[in-house]
Structure formats: structure tokens, C-alpha cells
Amino acid sequence: MKHLDVAAIKDGSVIDHIGSKSTLKVADILNIQNEEQVVLVGMNLTSKFLGKKGIIKIEGKIIDQKEANKIALIAPNATVNIIKDYEVVKKFKTVIPEMIEGMVKCFNPNCVSNHNNIKTKQHVVNKNPIRLQCHYCERIMSANDIVLI
Amino acid sequence: MVSFQQRDIISIRHFNKEEILYILDLAKRMEQMDHTEILKGKVLASLFFEPSTRTRLSFESSMKRLGGMVIGFAESGVSSAAKGESLSDSVKIVEGYCDIIVLRHYLEGSAQLAADVVKVPVINAGDGANQHPTQTFLDLYTIQKTKGTLEGLTIGFLGDLKYGRTVHSLAYALAYFGAEMYFISPPSLRLPGDFMEALKDRKVKCHENESLMGISKRLDVIYCTRIQKERFADPIEFEKVRGIYRLSKTMLEDVGIKDNLKVLHPLPRVDEMDDSLDATDFAVYFHQARNGVPMRKAILAAVLGAIA
Ligand SMILES: [Zn+2]
Numbered sequence: 001m002k003h004l005d006v007a008a009i010k011d012g013s014v015i016d017h018i019g020s021k022s023t024l025k026v027a028d029i030l031n032i033q034n035e036e037q038v039v040l041v042g043m044n045l046t047s048k049f050l051g052k053k054g055i056i057k058i059e060g061k062i063i064d065q066k067e068a069n070k071i072a073l074i075a076p077n078a079t080v081n082i083i084k085d086y087e088v089v090k091k092f093k094t095v096i097p098e099m100i101e102g103m104v105k106c107f108n109p110n111c112v113s114n115h116n117n118i119k120t121k122q123h124v125v126n127k128n129p130i131r132l133q134c135h136y137c138e139r140i141m142s143a144n145d146i147v148l149i
Numbered sequence: 150m151v152s153f154q155q156r157d158i159i160s161i162r163h164f165n166k167e168e169i170l171y172i173l174d175l176a177k178r179m180e181q182m183d184h185t186e187i188l189k190g191k192v193l194a195s196l197f198f199e200p201s202t203r204t205r206l207s208f209e210s211s212m213k214r215l216g217g218m219v220i221g222f223a224e225s226g227v228s229s230a231a232k233g234e235s236l237s238d239s240v241k242i243v244e245g246y247c248d249i250i251v252l253r254h255y256l257e258g259s260a261q262l263a264a265d266v267v268k269v270p271v272i273n274a275g276d277g278a279n280q281h282p283t284q285t286f287l288d289l290y291t292i293q294k295t296k297g298t299l300e301g302l303t304i305g306f307l308g309d310l311k312y313g314r315t316v317h318s319l320a321y322a323l324a325y326f327g328a329e330m331y332f333i334s335p336p337s338l339r340l341p342g343d344f345m346e347a348l349k350d351r352k353v354k355c356h357e358n359e360s361l362m363g364i365s366k367r368l369d370v371i372y373c374t375r376i377q378k379e380r381f382a383d384p385i386e387f388e389k390v391r392g393i394y395r396l397s398k399t400m401l402e403d404v405g406i407k408d409n410l411k412v413l414h415p416l417p418r419v420d421e422m423d424d425s426l427d428a429t430d431f432a433v434y435f436h437q438a439r440n441g442v443p444m445r446k447a448i449l450a451a452v453l454g455a456i457a
Contacts, residue, residue: 110277112258116235136258137279138160140343 007040013063014081014088015056015071020044022074023054025148029071029103032058050077065092070103072096073130074148096127104132107145111137120149153451157264158272160280161318166325173290175447175456176440186216187455194247195221196240197274198254203416203438204274204284208251211445215455220246237266244269249453252276270452278314284415285318287444291437292370295411299323303367305331308374308394308421310340315415316374317344320353329354331364335390338380360393365404371396373414373421397423401431413437 018026023043032039037059047053068080072094082090102119113120113136121135132141151171157163164172193212197205200223209219236259240250244267252260253274260273260280275281293299304323306316310332317340320330330353332340339357348355358364361371376394381387396412400423414422414434426432450456 106258108257110255110257112236112254112256112262112276115256116237116262118237118262134258136261137277138162138258 007057008086009038009040009057009059009083010086012037012057012059012061012083014058014083015063015068015075016053016079016081017047017050017077018054018056018071018075019050019077020052020054023056026054026071026075026078027056029074029148030056030058030063030067032056035059035061037061065095068092068094069097073100073103073146076128076130096124096130098124099135100124100132103149104141105147105149106134106137106139107141107147108134108137108139111139113137152457153448154454154457155270156452157260157270158282158448158452159260159264160273161282161285161322162280164282164322169286169289169322169325172286172444172447172451173293175451176286176290176444177294178456179446179450180443187450188212188215188217188453191217191249191453191455192247193217193219193221193449194243194250195219195223196243196250196252196254197221197223198236198252198259199275200224201253201275203441204253204281207441208272208274208283208445208449211442211449214442215446215450217449221251236262240267240271249449272448272452275314278312280318281314282318283441283445283448284315285322286448287437287440288315288319288372288413288415289322290444291413291433291440292411294440295433295436296369296409299326299328301327302369303329303331305333305361305364305368305371306340306374307333307361307371307396309338309376309380310334310374311338312377312380313374316340316372319372320344320348324348324351324353329356331356331358331368333358333361333364333394335359335376335386335393337386338376361404365401365406367407368410369407371410371412373412373418375417375419376421377419391420394421395423396421396426398425398429401426406431 020043040057042055044052063080078094080092081088100122106113122132125131125133130143151168212219240263249270251272251274252263254276257277257279260276264271310316378387410431411433412431
């Protein structure tokens with residue numbers, strides 16, 4: 001039997017292959033602090049292709065593709081496993097959407113989105129490497145410029 | 150078929166080559182048409198949250214010459230923005246009073262925000278350092294008129310290429326027309342890397358230089374911009390560069406130029422062009438400023454559906 005780094009859950013979702021340093025940010029985006037049931041968060045686990053990875057297991061919550069895509073920006077290699085009665089019944093990867101809304105702060109201090117109480121919006125102009133163009137001021141951000149709200 | 154009807158004019162990036170040529174052609178028709186009241190009964194709201202007298206007067210003159218009316222304000226101090234009202238609220242209220250909004254604002258992205266929240270078309274008359282599309286259209290119109298074509302020209306952009314939004318937008322548009330571009334600036338005011346990359350991605354032949362020396366003979370057009378003292382941390386640096394980028398009749402003769410070179414400048418100038426240039430055939434900047442009216446007439450009429 002495969003050795004488990006983090007205890008198994010019965011029913012729910014497992015987000016695997018998160019870059020270790022992004023684990024807590026992913027937890028934050030998925031708003032897990034409001035979960036009522038068991039949540040397991042693991043960091044610095046051994047991964048064959050990431051070196052070190054993070055894992056999040058949420059009992060009783062089914063994550064769909066749309067929700068998973070919200071974390072794609074910071075965890076582009078993540079996979080979501082849906083667990084039912086200890087078995088993986090569905091497995092999918094996160095996909096970076098065409099448009100990012102309300103997640104990333106525009107890095108341009110003179111952008112209208114940093115001065116009015118409006119939802120930020122960026123068009124994904126390139127996925128790998130990630131390049132986001134602000135819907136408002138048109139400036140293009142790369143990975144180093146990205147700050148989550 | 151190309152149509153500008155009810156369209157927002159926010160950024161040159163929203164227009165393809167066919168659309169650019171279409172609006173330049175309409176401007177030409179506007180110039181030939183002398184008296185017309187095609188916008189009679191239409192109201193333009195001219196909202197200038199930041200002063201820009203020339204742009205504002207150019208829009209207002211264009212609207213009135215087509216028989217339309219103008220309401221609005223010329224600085225944010227007199228508007229309710231001064232009382233803390235959000236931009237979205239301001240434009241939503243003004244929307245009820247007009248058929249079209251012209252917006253000038255110091256924040257980048259403000260025109261896009263306005264366009265997203267109102268149903269009437271919005272024309273961006275400058276949003277911070279970002280875009281000023283009607284300026285770009287009139288720059289293109291001036292080049293087309295004075296050179297006879299936009300295709301395959303060699304353009305030298307001179308001066309402040311880092312902050313000069315007119316340069317960024319014009320270079321973007323000219324990339325559609327197979328232009329070769331020389332970016333001539335002091336090292337501290339170079340074209341930002343992401344703009345250069347974007348041009349190279351579009352297969353534009355780009356060069357960077359620190360002076361006109363050795364390249365001036367290749368240029369069909371020089372697009373000159375202001376170098377502002379405030380951009381320099383060290384005033385000595387500024388003094389060093391201002392001479393190099395000051396165009397005069399003798400300076401151009403010294404470095405050597407094409408006989409049919411044209412010099413454009415979005416104006417106002419400080420001292421980057423000597424008065425001695427004004428009377429030459431090279432100087433087309435006053436002509437360029439006058440092209441603002443036919444170009445803005447064309448845009449207003451096309452957006453309001455009075456001409457196609
Ligand atoms: Zn922005």
C-alpha cells in the first residue's frame with residue numbers, strides 16, 4: 001500500500017501538486033477557514049517533479065472546475081481529486097481562465113482600479129510564462145508583479 | 150463591414166488596420182465637407198477631470214461645427230468629484246444628459262471604467278499616461294496626408310519614449326503598416342521593455358539609438374516629443390540631453406536628412422524644436438494640430454451614426 005504523508009479523507013476533495021510555498025495562499029483563496037469539517041494542510045512534502053509540494057484535503061467539500069481555476073494562477077500544476085468513500089472518483093487539473101476577476105491587484109499605482117472601489121480585471125495574454133493585461137490601464141504584469149488581493 | 154456606430158473609443162489597441170483606414174478616410178471626407186449640421190440635436194458631455202485646453206477645444210469645436218451642443222466642465226475642482234463622488238457615479242448621472250461622453254482623467258483606465266458602466270459611447274480624451282486614441286488617429290492622418298501613404302515608412306521617435314503615451318500608441322498603430330522604427334532617446338528615457346517586446350512580436354524592425362547621428366538619412370518621419378525636466382532626478386543629466394534632442398534647421402542639415410522628411414510633434418513644445426524649423430517644409434506640427442478637428446468630427450459623426 002502506498003505510504004500516505006497526510007491522512008486520508010472519506011468524502012471530499014484533495015488538491016495535490018501545489019507548489020509548496022503557495023499552499024497557504026491556495027487555502028486562503030478556497031476560503032477553507034470557514035469549513036466546518038476536517039481540513040488537512042500539508043507543506044514541504046516530497047514530490048517527484050516539484051521537489052517540494054503542498055497538499056490540501058477538505059472533508060465534505062466538492063470543488064468544481066470553476067473553483068479550481070481560481071487557484072490556477074498560483075498553483076498551475078495542481079490537480080484536484082474528488083474522493084468518495086476513500087476512492088478517487090474524479091481527477092482534473094486546474095486551468096488558467098481567459099479572464100481573472102477580483103483576484104489580482106493591478107501593479108500600476110495610477111490605475112483606476114486602485115482608486116475606485118471596483119473589481120480588478122485582467123486578461124490572460126499568455127499562460128506560460130504568465131502575463132496578465134489589466135482590463136483598465138492596459139499594463140502587462142508578469143509573475144513577479146502579481147500580488148493577490 | 151466596418152462601423153463605428155455606438156462604439157467606445159478607448160484605446161488604439163481596440164482597432165485593426167481596416168478600421169484605422171476607415172476612420173482616416175472619413176476624416177478626409179469631413180475635411181472636404183464645409184457646412185453640415187449632421188449632429189443637430191445631439192449633446193456631447195465634455196468631462197475634463199484634468200485640464201487639457203487644446204484637446205477640449207478641439208472636441209467642442211468639432212461638435213459645434215457639426216451642429217451639435219456641448220455641456221460639461223473643464224476641471225475636476227468644479228465637479229462633484231471634488232466632493233468625493235466616484236467616477237462611475239459621475240458618468241452614470243451625466244449619461245442621462247447626453248448622447249456621447251468625452252472623458253479626460255488623470256487615472257489610467259478611467260475611460261474603460263466609464264465605458265463599462267454607461268450605455269452611451271465614451272471617447273477617451275486621455276487617461277493618465279495610458280491612451281489618447283484620437284491623438285493617435287490624427288497623428289496617423291497627418292502622416293498619411295503629408296507622406297501620401299502609411300505603408301512601409303521609416304519612422305524616428307525622438308525624445309521621451311518612456312513616458313510619452315503618444316509614442317506608444319502611434320508605434321502600436323504603425324506596426325500594422327510595416328513601419329521600421331528608430332527609437333532615439335537618452336538611456337534613462339528609453340521605450341519600456343514590454344512595449345519593445347510587443348513590437349518585436351509583431352515583426353516590427355526596431356532600433357534604439359541615442360542620437361540622430363548616422364541614422365537621420367533613413368527617416369521618412371521624425372515624431373518628436375517633449376523632454377520634461379521633472380523626469381530627471383539629476384538636473385545636470387537634463388542639461389546634457391536637452392541640446393542633443395533640440396531640432397533646428399541647421400542641426401537637421403548638419404546630420405543629413407531626406408528632402409521629403411516630415412517632422413511631427415503632438416505640441417505644446419518646450420524647446421525641443423527651434424522656431425527656425427517652423428517655416429521649412431519639414432515642419433508639419435501646426436498642420437497636425439489643425440487635423441484634430443476633421444479627425445474628431447469624423448469620430449463623433451461615425452460614433453453617433455450620422456455618417457458611414
Ligand atoms: Zn491597471
